[in-house]
């Protein structure tokens with residue numbers, strides 16, 4: 001459990017956190033390695049992707065998950081949220097938030 005720091009909204013220390021426009025990027029540990037995981041709302045997707053979990057196409061503008069190995073952006077894939085969630089169920093996922101929580 002991490003203590004939550006509350007900074008005044010108009011006086012946020014810039015050196016403390018990087019301001020990245022992606023608001024919901026997390027790191028997950030899977031047996032292949034550490035994954036960067038980004039949840040997409042779907043509004044930004046404008047072409048269909050094929051999910052490697054079920055081999056079905058993710059329709060356009062569907063909320064889904066993009067994930068890639070931390071040191072290999074070529075491994076980047078688009079997953080159904082459900083398929084990603086059950087991908088590595090054998091182990092408990094350690095999920096850490098890299099960015100500041102969304103307000």
Ligand SMILES: [Zn+2]
Pocket residue numbers: 051052053054055056079080083
């Ligand atoms: Zn799928």
